[in-house]
Amino acid sequence: MAKKPGSKQLILEFFLRNLGKILTSREIQKASGGASEWARRVRELRNEEGYQILSHKDRADLKPNQYVMETIERVPAFSRDISNETRAWVLERNGYTCQMCGVAAGDPDPLGGSRSVRLTMGHILDKSKGGDDSPHNLRAVCMNCNQGLQNTALPKPDRIHLLAQVRRATIEDQRVLLAWLLKKFNLKIENQNES
Structure with missing residues (x-):
């Protein structure tokens, strides 16, 4: 049985079918199969895979809930090259706790009801500002704090x-x-x- 495409693949195919057309967040979420994390998938396509998906931050004529892919040309993208060894070293160094709020891996998520805290790697100096994936530029952060960091603007x-x-x-x-x-x-x- 063929594997069903994931939400990121569905979103990419939707943009490619509608190249040059302004798409709304509602249309993108619907095309993703109703994924709740559709915006994260769009960021992954842009930041990790190099697709030029523009938003109101890139073009003045776009509204906050509008996106457009003008070209299929891809630009160099950030790589996700944090090795398992580096990840383990950073988690050990940080005591398996979020360096922003102090929650520990496996604790009940204070914002997630029945979910457990999951830790991820956060960059001290963001890659867009020249930071790298070295252990000295990484820290353990919980998913809530990491999402908060992405939503925080200067x-x-x-x-x-x-x-x-x-x-x-x-x-x-x-x-x-x-x-x-x-x-x-x-x-x-x-x-x-x-x-």
Whole structure:
């Protein structure tokens, strides 16, 4: 008997069938077979498999519950290369307890009713900021705290501080930022050097 595709595969197939079309979170969840963790599967497709799935954070014309895959081209993705040995070493070092809230592996989950606490590896310096999978950049965190970390955003900088950061950036980083802003707002600039 053929194995039924998982929710991540169903979501990917849905995006591929609707390439370039704006999809809502409700449509994606329905396509996933009703998976409660559909948003996590979308993040995995984007961050771990390199699919360019855009949201309102990437394009100004998208609403918070809208997503679009414009191309089947994939970009380099974060790898999940934490070995079993590293995982065991970090868990042992951290006493099999969450380094954020202190719950121990196997304890009753304070937020999950009948579930038990499960620990995962959390990065001290996020991979998107240059962190790696070395034991010194990893800590044991429970699933609740890890999800909370993913949902926590840095406070938005005010305009003065943001402009100061951009001014201090390298020319190359400023060009990358400009290209991203032009794409986000669907703008084009004419070359001012042409006369």
